[in-house]
Amino acid sequence: MSSDYEISDDDENYYDYDEDMIDGTQDEEEEDGDMYMDTYGDDFKVAPKNKRKPYEIEYESLSQAAVEKLMQEDVEHICGIFGVDGSTAALLLRHMSWNKERLIEKYMDNPSKVLVDAGVTVKEPSSPSAPVRSHSSSNSNSNANNGRRPTRSTSKLIGLASGSKSPKIPTVSPPALRPSKPTRPTPFVCPICFDDSPDLKPLSLDCEHSFCSGCWTAYVSSKINDEAEHCIRCMAEGCALVTPDPFIRALLLVEPTEPVGEPSLQKENVATWARFQELLVRHFVASNPNLKYCPYPSCTNTVSCPGAASKASLATVVPIVSCGRRGFGITEEMSQSQPVGMGLAAKEHKFCFGCPIESDHRPVVCNVAKMWLKKCRDDSETANWIKSNTKECPQCQSTIEKNGGCNHMTCKKCKHDFCWVCMGPWAEHGTAWYSCNRFDEKGSVEARDAQSRSRASLERYLHYYNRWANHEQSAKLSVELYTKTEKKMEDMQITSALTWIEVQFMKKAVEEVEKCRTTLKWTYAMAYYLARGNEKELFEDNQRDLEKAVEDLSELLEQPIEAENIPTLRQKVTDKTVYVQKRNDIVLEDTAMGFLEGRWKWNVAVEGFDEPEKVEF
Amino acid sequence: MDARLRRVNKEIADCKNDKTSNIKIDLIDDSPFHLKGSFPGPEGTPYQGGTFEVDIVIPESYPFQPVKMKFITKVYHPNISSASGAICLDILKDAWSPVLTLKSTLISLQSLLCSPEPNDPQDAEVAKHYTTSKSSFDDTAVYWTQIYAGGPGPQGKKGKGTTMGKEPRDEIAIAGLERAHVEQFEALGFERSKVIDVLRRLNYRGPNVAKLSEDRVVEELLK
Numbered sequence: 001m002s003s004d005y006e007i008s009d010d011d012e013n014y015y016d017y018d019e020d021m022i023d024g025t026q027d028e029e030e031e032d033g034d035m036y037m038d039t040y041g042d043d044f045k046v047a048p049k050n051k052r053k054p055y056e057i058e059y060e061s062l063s064q065a066a067v068e069k070l071m072q073e074d075v076e077h078i079c080g081i082f083g084v085d086g087s088t089a090a091l092l093l094r095h096m097s098w099n100k101e102r103l104i105e106k107y108m109d110n111p112s113k114v115l116v117d118a119g120v121t122v123k124e125p126s127s128p129s130a131p132v133r134s135h136s137s138s139n140s141n142s143n144a145n146n147g148r149r150p151t152r153s154t155s156k157l158i159g160l161a162s163g164s165k166s167p168k169i170p171t172v173s174p175p176a177l178r179p180s181k182p183t184r185p186t187p188f189v190c191p192i193c194f195d196d197s198p199d200l201k202p203l204s205l206d207c208e209h210s211f212c213s214g215c216w217t218a219y220v221s222s223k224i225n226d227e228a229e230h231c232i233r234c235m236a237e238g239c240a241l242v243t244p245d246p247f248i249r250a251l252l253l254v255e256p257t258e259p260v261g262e263p264s265l266q267k268e269n270v271a272t273w274a275r276f277q278e279l280l281v282r283h284f285v286a287s288n289p290n291l292k293y294c295p296y297p298s299c300t301n302t303v304s305c306p307g308a309a310s311k312a313s314l315a316t317v318v319p320i321v322s323c324g325r326r327g328f329g330i331t332e333e334m335s336q337s338q339p340v341g342m343g344l345a346a347k348e349h350k351f352c353f354g355c356p357i358e359s360d361h362r363p364v365v366c367n368v369a370k371m372w373l374k375k376c377r378d379d380s381e382t383a384n385w386i387k388s389n390t391k392e393c394p395q396c397q398s399t400i401e402k403n404g405g406c407n408h409m410t411c412k413k414c415k416h417d418f419c420w421v422c423m424g425p426w427a428e429h430g431t432a433w434y435s436c437n438r439f440d441e442k443g444s445v446e447a448r449d450a451q452s453r454s455r456a457s458l459e460r461y462l463h464y465y466n467r468w469a470n471h472e473q474s475a476k477l478s479v480e481l482y483t484k485t486e487k488k489m490e491d492m493q494i495t496s497a498l499t500w501i502e503v504q505f506m507k508k509a510v511e512e513v514e515k516c517r518t519t520l521k522w523t524y525a526m527a528y529y530l531a532r533g534n535e536k537e538l539f540e541d542n543q544r545d546l547e548k549a550v551e552d553l554s555e556l557l558e559q560p561i562e563a564e565n566i567p568t569l570r571q572k573v574t575d576k577t578v579y580v581q582k583r584n585d586i587v588l589e590d591t592a593m594g595f596l597e598g599r600w601k602w603n604v605a606v607e608g609f610d611e612p613e614k615v616e617f
Numbered sequence: 618m619d620a621r622l623r624r625v626n627k628e629i630a631d632c633k634n635d636k637t638s639n640i641k642i643d644l645i646d647d648s649p650f651h652l653k654g655s656f657p658g659p660e661g662t663p664y665q666g667g668t669f670e671v672d673i674v675i676p677e678s679y680p681f682q683p684v685k686m687k688f689i690t691k692v693y694h695p696n697i698s699s700a701s702g703a704i705c706l707d708i709l710k711d712a713w714s715p716v717l718t719l720k721s722t723l724i725s726l727q728s729l730l731c732s733p734e735p736n737d738p739q740d741a742e743v744a745k746h747y748t749t750s751k752s753s754f755d756d757t758a759v760y761w762t763q764i765y766a767g768g769p770g771p772q773g774k775k776g777k778g779t780t781m782g783k784e785p786r787d788e789i790a791i792a793g794l795e796r797a798h799v800e801q802f803e804a805l806g807f808e809r810s811k812v813i814d815v816l817r818r819l820n821y822r823g824p825n826v827a828k829l830s831e832d833r834v835v836e837e838l839l840k
């Protein structure tokens with residue numbers, strides 16, 4: 001077993017969120033680790049407590065609040081080094097895509113340039129008159145959440161006390177605060193809405209471009225909601241100043257002391273502020289290769305998975321993660337109002353950290369999975385017929401419709417038992433020489449001319465695609481069948497003496513079948529690209545054993561259920577479920593180990609792997 | 618009153634009252650949010666003498682989102698689609714500022730006609746024409762101004778004394794090609810429209826003609 005794979009399972013290490021994650025600078029943060037855990041431990045969804053399987057990757061699910069905490073730590077770090085307030089530090093970090101190291105380097109080199117580039121200060125020919133904008137209330141204003149009036153300058157630098165590591169103080173010219181109105185000779189007319197009412201509140205950033213608060217709010221809302229933009233510049237043409245968070249907050253959130261505005265508008269503004277927070281988190285997550293935002297609609301969780309952050313790592317691991325939430329990202333009460341049933345609505349948000357596939361594609365690695373999906377898309381028409389739910393009985397040719405997940409078909413008319421996938425007699429499938437999963441390569445090797453070669457290559461593809469598509473289909477059908485069965489079992493609970501617990505065994509079994517069919521599905525994608533040889537044969541042996549076990553369990557699940565046969569059925573199903581679980585583990589474990597050991601060879605070039613020795617199918 | 622409506626009404630009124638500007642904004646139908654702007658082509662450019670009309674759509678979140686504009690009048694210009702009138706101009710996209718107005722935006726369009734940016738083209742074929750053969754480009758732009766924007770035409774231009782009037786439009790001039798080149802390939806038995814299409818696509822103009830062999834053109838024509 002490769003040593004870098006064995007990561008300690010003890011919880012302390014697990015929680016020790018890697019400070020290096022973002023940029024490798026960590027001087028000031030060392031002690032924060034424990035505190036971090038204590039305060040925010042509750043927000044972490046704990047990954048499997050028991051020993052991790054080789055096919056499981058170490059990851060953490062982070063709530064939005066937990067990610068915000070990470071952001072806040074970076075912000076505070078920068079505040080400490082640069083002596084700037086929180087909102088300035090945040091703008092600087094966002095400008096540098098949260099690359100702290102680069103920011104520090106650039107800032108030390110030329111702070112005023114960085115401040116101008118980040119939209120914090122106005123670009124101006126420096127006048128050395130006002131070195132540091134100092135103001136009496138600097139401390140109270142240094143908190144990012146403390147902004148009150150957007151008119152207030154928000155880009156001020158607080159005093160730099162510690163001389164040693166302070167950079168050169170940038171010279172920021174216009175004098176600190178300008179609450180505009182009193183000095184204005186003419187009454188204020190908003191240059192956007194042309195409103196000139198005396199109770200209008202003109203607001204500006206340091207650039208002194210004044211607009212009414214209504215226009216500011218409408219503008220900021222439009223940027224956030226219509227453009228998903230978190231970096232919002234001043235409204236004046238060509239002005240590069242960026243609105244700091246306290247400014248936006250003051251526009252959108254009403255202070256408790258203020259007269260309350262129109263309730264619907266207020267609600268909208270609160271939602272806009274929340275959306276803004278989400279955009280900031282998304283930007284942070286997108287800037288950090290160790291993090292990925294949950295792709296499920298309206299879910300705001302993030303997964304941290306440093307083990308799959310590099311491209312190279314994707315040749316050895318399949319980083320399937322789960323964000324820690326369930327359901328379609330809807331609120332708790334909504335999901336509760338839905339029938340719980342099979343809990344389809346409450347499914348985990350499982351996705352791949354390494355590629356855009358939003359489901360479990362173990363055991364096959366990302367690049368091969370992507371290749372396979374592309375092939376399926378390209379060849380979709382050729383293969384369409386396979387997906388059809390009806391076929392003809394190979395013996396009497398009467399039409400047979402599949403309505404469960406089981407592949408053991410019995411013709412209603414002639415009672416012929418056959419396999420839905422290969423259409424061969426079912427009797428052969430129960431024996432040791434079951435080989436429904438293995439493609440007979442002889443045909444394609446013997447093919448001489450181009451035409452029969454291309455026919456053989458299509459047949460080969462169809463062999464794998466057929467089984468791939470069938471497992472996908474069967475998984476769906478078993479779930480459908482189960483929802484019917486579940487209803488029946490719940491009814492039986494009322495009419496017979498069965499307890500709730502006693503009618504639950506099917507649920508676990510169906511879940512397991514669905515999971516294993518997903519594994520099986522992807523084993524066919526893998527087998528299609530595996531180079532011929534011993535390794536592939538062993539892989540197919542494991543695949544066959546799992547497939548056989550899953551088919552047996554599927555068949556059990558389709559048995560008619562009556563109150564009197566429940567105890568025996570329950571025993572059989574439970575035993576079989578345990579066995580299926582074991583077979584699935586074997587497939588996943590062996591494949592995962594194979595990736596770590598570099599055992600798998602492909603028949604095509606795959607990114608991150610050695611070139612195939614010779615292309616041979 | 619709706620802030621957007623108030624602002625647009627004021628913009629339209631201001632534009633009407635401004636006697637010095639030559640920018641016009643008119644209603645198309647009853648809606649104040651779908652307008653038609655127009656302005657004269659700038660002096661000293663191939664667009665001189667023409668009147669250019671622009672379709673204006675004011676979005677829901679105007680002026681916080683940019684106004685949508687495209688040319689109604691066909692214009693031969695690297696930053697304007699010769700087919701759709703779509704405009705490539707930064708202030709209509711991310712450089713938009715809510716302080717910009719319909720009038721100031723139309724003025725920007727007018728100055729876009731003065732200073733094409735062929736390196737950031739909207740119409741790649743037109744841009745290629747502009748960069749390979751500026752004088753041929755100018756001739757074509759003048760011709761377009763004449764036939765689409767009511768311009769005076771290439772009067773006084775040497776050797777090309779087309780008189781104004783209702784004569785049929787010259788497809789070769791519209792495409793900015795040389796008559797001799799088109800006829801050369803027509804003589805090989807290809808249809809005129811096909812020849813024009815291919816030569817325009819290949820930018821068969823100026824110094825480019827020497828770089829494109831007859832075989833290469835024929836190959837394209839046969840596709």
Ligand SMILES: [Zn+2]
Pocket residue numbers: 190191192193194195211212213214215216
């Ligand atoms: Zn206003």
Ligand SMILES: [Zn+2]
Pocket residue numbers: 205207208209234235236239240241
């Ligand atoms: Zn400004």
Ligand SMILES: [Zn+2]
Pocket residue numbers: 294295296299300301323324325349
């Ligand atoms: Zn999620």
Ligand SMILES: [Zn+2]
Pocket residue numbers: 319352353354355356357361365366369
């Ligand atoms: Zn993946």
Ligand SMILES: [Zn+2]
Pocket residue numbers: 393394395396397398411412413414415416
């Ligand atoms: Zn039959």
Ligand SMILES: [Zn+2]
Pocket residue numbers: 419420421422423424429436
């Ligand atoms: Zn079979």
